[in-house]
Amino acid sequence: MKNWLNPRSTVGIALIAVALIALPFVVGAAGQAWVRILNFAILYVFLALGLNIVVGFAGLLDLGYIAFYAVGAYTWALLASPHFGLHFPVWAILPIGAVLACFFGVLLGSPTLKLRGDYLAIVTLGFGEIVRIFMNNLNSPVNITNGPQGITLIDPVRFGDFSFTGTSQILGLTLGGPQKYYFLLVALAILVIVINVRLQHSRIGRAWQAIREDEIAAKAVGINTRNVKLLAFAMGASFGGIAGGIFAAMQGFVSPESFSLIESIMVLAMVVLGGMGHIPGVILGAVLLTFLPEALRYAVTPVQMALFGKILIDPESLRMLIFGLALVLVMRFKPAGLWPSPERSRELGDKVAEGAK
Amino acid sequence: MSDILLEAKAVAKHFGGVKALRDVSLTIRRGEVYGLIGPNGAGKTTFFNCMTGLYIPDGGGFVFDGLALQADAPHQAAERGIARTFQNIRLFGNMTAIENVMVGRHVRTKAGVFGAMLMNRRTRDEEAAIRQRALELLHYVDIADRADDLAKNLSYGDQRRLEIARALATEPKLLCLDEPAAGMNATETEELRVLIEGIRNDGTTVLLIEHDVKLVMGLCDRVAVLDYGSLVIEDVPAVVQKDQRVIEAYLGA
Amino acid sequence: MDIFLQQIINGLVQGSIYALVALGYTMVYGIMGLINFAHGEVVMIGALVSITVTGTLAAAGMPLGLAGLCGLVAAILSCMALGWSLERIAYRPLRGSPRLTPLITAIGMSIVLQNLAMIVWGRNYMTFPPLLPKINFEFAGTHFTLVQVVIVLLSAAMMAGLVFLVYRTKLGMAMRATAQNPAVASLMGVNTNRVIAAAFVVGSALAAVAGVMVGSYYEIAHYQMGFMLGLKAFTAAVLGGIGNLAGAMAGGVLLGIIEALGAGYIGDLTGGFLGSHYQDIFAFVVLIIVLMFKPSGLFGEKTGDRA
Numbered sequence: 001m002k003n004w005l006n007p008r009s010t011v012g013i014a015l016i017a018v019a020l021i022a023l024p025f026v027v028g029a030a031g032q033a034w035v036r037i038l039n040f041a042i043l044y045v046f047l048a049l050g051l052n053i054v055v056g057f058a059g060l061l062d063l064g065y066i067a068f069y070a071v072g073a074y075t076w077a078l079l080a081s082p083h084f085g086l087h088f089p090v091w092a093i094l095p096i097g098a099v100l101a102c103f104f105g106v107l108l109g110s111p112t113l114k115l116r117g118d119y120l121a122i123v124t125l126g127f128g129e130i131v132r133i134f135m136n137n138l139n140s141p142v143n144i145t146n147g148p149q150g151i152t153l154i155d156p157v158r159f160g161d162f163s164f165t166g167t168s169q170i171l172g173l174t175l176g177g178p179q180k181y182y183f184l185l186v187a188l189a190i191l192v193i194v195i196n197v198r199l200q201h202s203r204i205g206r207a208w209q210a211i212r213e214d215e216i217a218a219k220a221v222g223i224n225t226r227n228v229k230l231l232a233f234a235m236g237a238s239f240g241g242i243a244g245g246i247f248a249a250m251q252g253f254v255s256p257e258s259f260s261l262i263e264s265i266m267v268l269a270m271v272v273l274g275g276m277g278h279i280p281g282v283i284l285g286a287v288l289l290t291f292l293p294e295a296l297r298y299a300v301t302p303v304q305m306a307l308f309g310k311i312l313i314d315p316e317s318l319r320m321l322i323f324g325l326a327l328v329l330v331m332r333f334k335p336a337g338l339w340p341s342p343e344r345s346r347e348l349g350d351k352v353a354e355g356a357k
Numbered sequence: 358m359s360d361i362l363l364e365a366k367a368v369a370k371h372f373g374g375v376k377a378l379r380d381v382s383l384t385i386r387r388g389e390v391y392g393l394i395g396p397n398g399a400g401k402t403t404f405f406n407c408m409t410g411l412y413i414p415d416g417g418g419f420v421f422d423g424l425a426l427q428a429d430a431p432h433q434a435a436e437r438g439i440a441r442t443f444q445n446i447r448l449f450g451n452m453t454a455i456e457n458v459m460v461g462r463h464v465r466t467k468a469g470v471f472g473a474m475l476m477n478r479r480t481r482d483e484e485a486a487i488r489q490r491a492l493e494l495l496h497y498v499d500i501a502d503r504a505d506d507l508a509k510n511l512s513y514g515d516q517r518r519l520e521i522a523r524a525l526a527t528e529p530k531l532l533c534l535d536e537p538a539a540g541m542n543a544t545e546t547e548e549l550r551v552l553i554e555g556i557r558n559d560g561t562t563v564l565l566i567e568h569d570v571k572l573v574m575g576l577c578d579r580v581a582v583l584d585y586g587s588l589v590i591e592d593v594p595a596v597v598q599k600d601q602r603v604i605e606a607y608l609g610a
Numbered sequence: 611m612d613i614f615l616q617q618i619i620n621g622l623v624q625g626s627i628y629a630l631v632a633l634g635y636t637m638v639y640g641i642m643g644l645i646n647f648a649h650g651e652v653v654m655i656g657a658l659v660s661i662t663v664t665g666t667l668a669a670a671g672m673p674l675g676l677a678g679l680c681g682l683v684a685a686i687l688s689c690m691a692l693g694w695s696l697e698r699i700a701y702r703p704l705r706g707s708p709r710l711t712p713l714i715t716a717i718g719m720s721i722v723l724q725n726l727a728m729i730v731w732g733r734n735y736m737t738f739p740p741l742l743p744k745i746n747f748e749f750a751g752t753h754f755t756l757v758q759v760v761i762v763l764l765s766a767a768m769m770a771g772l773v774f775l776v777y778r779t780k781l782g783m784a785m786r787a788t789a790q791n792p793a794v795a796s797l798m799g800v801n802t803n804r805v806i807a808a809a810f811v812v813g814s815a816l817a818a819v820a821g822v823m824v825g826s827y828y829e830i831a832h833y834q835m836g837f838m839l840g841l842k843a844f845t846a847a848v849l850g851g852i853g854n855l856a857g858a859m860a861g862g863v864l865l866g867i868i869e870a871l872g873a874g875y876i877g878d879l880t881g882g883f884l885g886s887h888y889q890d891i892f893a894f895v896v897l898i899i900v901l902m903f904k905p906s907g908l909f910g911e912k913t914g915d916r917a
Contacts, residue, residue: 061710111902117709118645119901122848125841126894133891195474202473202480203466203487206452210460213449220409220443222435222464222527235470261841265717272714313729321725327718328700335707 024182035178039250041290042185043243048270048286049192049279050239055268056277057205058232059212060113061121063264064128068237070135070259071104072097072244074145077254080155083146090157094245101241102234104131109233113226128264135256150255157184157249164249181250188246192239196279199235208232273330275337284339293323359423362387362531362562363408363439369416370403377403379586380417385531390553390563392577392594394570396606399583401566402444405535409441410434422530435464440529442520444536444566450509454500454519457508458491461526494522498552514545521552525561532556533564538572550576574598582606612751617870623758623827625866626765630820631843632850632858633772634813640789640853641809642705647716648696650840651723652689652814656821657738657831658731660685664739678741685818693814697807720837727833735832738825761823768816769859776855781808789853838890845893849900851910860909868896 027034047069054062075097079088088096112123139147156165156177164184165177199205207228210218219225248254266289274285296319304311304318330338367380377400385391393401406412408419410431419426427433440461449457466487472480495501498518503511508519517537524532534553538546550572557563567573573580574594581591584606590597597603631653638646664681668674700719704712745756776782787795788805796802824839825831842865850861872892900908 055710061713112898115901115905118639118643118852119848119905119907121645122845123894123898123901126845126897129841130891130894133888137887198473198476199470202470203463203468203484204470204473206456206460207463209452209456210449210463213451214447216411216431217443217447217449218460219411219431220435220441220447221461221523222432223460224432231470268710269714269717272710276708276710314733317725317728317733320721321729324718324721324725328715328722331707331711331715331718332700332703335704335711 020186024179028176028179032176032178035176035182037290037294039178039181039185041287042182042189043247043250044267044270044286044290045189045283046185046192046246047240047243047267048274048282049189049196050236050243051267052196052271052277052279052282053199053239054232054236055271056282057200057212058208058229059117060229060232061117062124062233062236063121063261063268064108064124064126064131065236065240065267066259066261066264067128067131068101068105068240069244069247069263070131070256071101071237072241073248073254073258074135074151074244075100075241076245076248077151077154078144080249081151082153083151087155090159090249094242097245098238098241101244102238105234105237106230109230113229113233125261125264128259128261132256132259132261135259145256148256150253150257152253154248154252154254156252157181157246165252181246185246188242193279193283200279204228204231269327273327273337275340278337278339278341281337281339281341285337288338292326293319296322360386362422363564364420365404365408365417366420367417368404368407368414368419370400370407370412370414376586378407378414381583381586381588382417383581383588383591385562385564386579387530387562388557388560389578390557390565390576392573392580393564393566393583394568394573394580395583395589399606400586401583402535403586404583405441405533405566408434409439409533432464435527435529438528438530439533440524440527440531441533442517442524442535442537444539446513446516446520448508448516448520448523450507452508453505454508454511454515455488455491455495455504457519458494458522458526459487461494461523462487462490464527491522491526494525495519497525497555498522513540514548517541517549518552521556525556529561531562531564533566535566536568537565538567538569546572613874614871615750616752617874618867619752619754619758621867621870622863623754623761623866624870625846625863626762627820627823627827627839627862628843628846628866629859629862630765630768630816630823631839632847632862633769633855634817635840635844636847636850636852636855636858637785637809637813639847640855641785642701642792642806644701644712645716645844646696646701646810646813647713647840648700648719648723649813649817650836650838650843651720651727652692652696652817652836653821653824653839654727654831654833654836655692655723656685656689656818657825657835658727658736658821658833659688660818660822661736661738661825661831662731664741668739674739674741678739681741682819682822685822686815689814689818689821690811693810693817694807696814697810702803702806724833724837731833733833735830738829738831740829741826757826761827764819764823768819772812772816773855775812781805785809842893845897848907849897851907854907854909857907857909861907864908865893865896868892 024035024038027038051062051065054060054065076093078084079086079093079096108124108127112120115123135145136148138145145151156163158164164180167174167176168180207218207223210223211225211228215225270285270289271282273289274283275281297315300315300318301311304313361384363385365381365383367382368378369380370378381404393404395401403412407414408426410427410429410433413428418428421437421439426437449460452460466483468480468483492501492504495504498521500511500515500518503515508516511519521534521537538549541549546569553563553565553576565573565577577594579592580594580597582589582597582603589602589606590600631649634649634652635646638644660681663684664677667677667680696719700715701712704715742756742760747754747759776785784795784800784805785808787798787800788802792802824835843862846861846865847858849865850857850859869889869892873889876888
């Protein structure tokens, strides 16, 4: 923390702060749609850092992470929409969502965390599917989730009279809804980054890393591996729950479609592609993987028109095709991720050297 | 406080048809260096693993410091005061030497996730104390100059020492060393002997599994010999050395 | 009781298909520890290739049965080629990289294959030509069709063939040796690269057959059909104890039967609260419960911690 006082890093932080403040206005010039995409990028940063605790720090492969996001989103949707006629305030719903997601995390984790890595992966995947299927079908006989239609008219984030939708004037600036959410999300993202950094260098963070390195040795020095893993699971789930709540409020609409397996896989891909366990890498991964498909959406059609003079290939599938190829290529040429932690790239270097022997 | 630190009562363990331990009973007294020797495959490491909770014994049990040890709970063994090293060194390879020892402090410290998130006074103080103690232990085993190197980059001898420092960080009443001298040359073995003697003199009881008979006989207060999973004899080195059964076990009758 | 038997039969048919696909997962996992997420897509490609080939040949005047056979062979050959290239291009360069790297590659390949299929075959459901005459059998109050009988028998034959390959041939011995310890196997002169490639090729051939079976059973095929099927099959492999051939077969059949029974009875069991659209959760609920009590699956070897 001391090096924050260092003049050079102070300048760096000031520059980053200015850039973060200016960003939504610059991007907004290209259209509000891009601000929304930017917001999603930050939401994914939040989500990916939550999953990073589970996968990156504790080394537990979770393929159903989106289930906790879904729990948070539906908690908000049910407690703040006309569906049940409830309109709870933010400071009540977000914690409820986080606690509920945490509860599901513990519920899933406590019987399954003793499983070997890949078994855990398939169990979490199954759990994610179970949650989604329930959301899809819990509209009869009692209508809880409204089934595949989802829940609409969800309340936005509101603090007293200040709502995060619609335009308002702050400090002489005109801020649109997405811009306001942007600042809320940035604040939350900074919070989760700070928490991630602190956790990583704490007693618990060291215990996670120890378990990842050698579980038996970790037990032998007295780490209750089951509880410590469960802690990682619960923390990751809580972050997912909070992100889900914000997602529901920002969209004003939730449906089971947003919580399919592919979403879990996307978040995991962000963590791994960026550089598992390395916070800056995970942030990079989340931002890239949010923007890449969107940028492709805009690029694919014009490029085809320019090359062939007509649309030969369905743009949607071409976009996903390129996305899939990008995943494969990055893993091929940067197996530890785009921006791995120094130790991890060293670890990999050793392995490659061993293989060459 | 009883004179006896650990009592093994008729501990039995079999893997399929192989009887790795047959009703082994022995007692370790406070403050001694206790040697456990025997030919390869005699069951020494199995005994260790039963004691530290990695294996569940099929019969019998352990009384440690006056209370029964719970089977199948390795982390509780450490909490109760049993620390161990491994025959084939198990360090946290991609963590630095000092971090390895800091992990050893886990069981004697408290900070949880909320402490870590808030970074309150107590957490910061505890963290500083953990680092301080870890550094002291690195000095104690004489590898403080390697504190910030990754564990896997340490030399073999230093890795052995680091593993001992990590075990000591848990403040054990009983330190169990599984063949610590394996692969060491004469100088390194001598340094190890001095280290173990120092640990004993500082009040920690030591259980030593070792192949190096010279080291064991020179260092241990009492020695037990295992052969084919059974206890052959438990006595002072001078008696054990002369025992006919021991000689047979080693030379092959 | 009739419903019970009927559901068992339906489950057995579905389960045979799961088992064939599960074998592909389990062979690759057993030998190289990789969850080949793209395996479900191989099934899908097999189904779509066979539709195209059968349709084209039939349209050119070939008798449907023969055209169907050609379609099946074409599906098997193209899937074998696909499996081989997947391993060669995507996975082989990643040996020795961190554990999750090949997993992400597999997911990437799955996305690539699905979208390639959508570009080639379009996003609509395709009707599968009826390869076998519609003959119905009746037995002890239950009904089943010729297609169902053929699926079960053909699966059994394929599995027997695989068991023969793995336990009675030199290649099979090399596979088992590599699964035990790749480093030692290669020291003993086993060409592990070839063994791994063989596992992919054989698994893909089984997947192709499974694809044609699913297609002719449900009479439709679609670029997304492989995904859920792959998941279920993988679940079956884990249920049986992944890496274990017998486990994959038993897990597949068991999963099919559980699903069928579950779908048939869930309404009664929950007093009408949950309906048959919960069918898809059975696979996962059963998986979680089994693994809680048998952490290595039903037939998996217990992997004890070793100090």
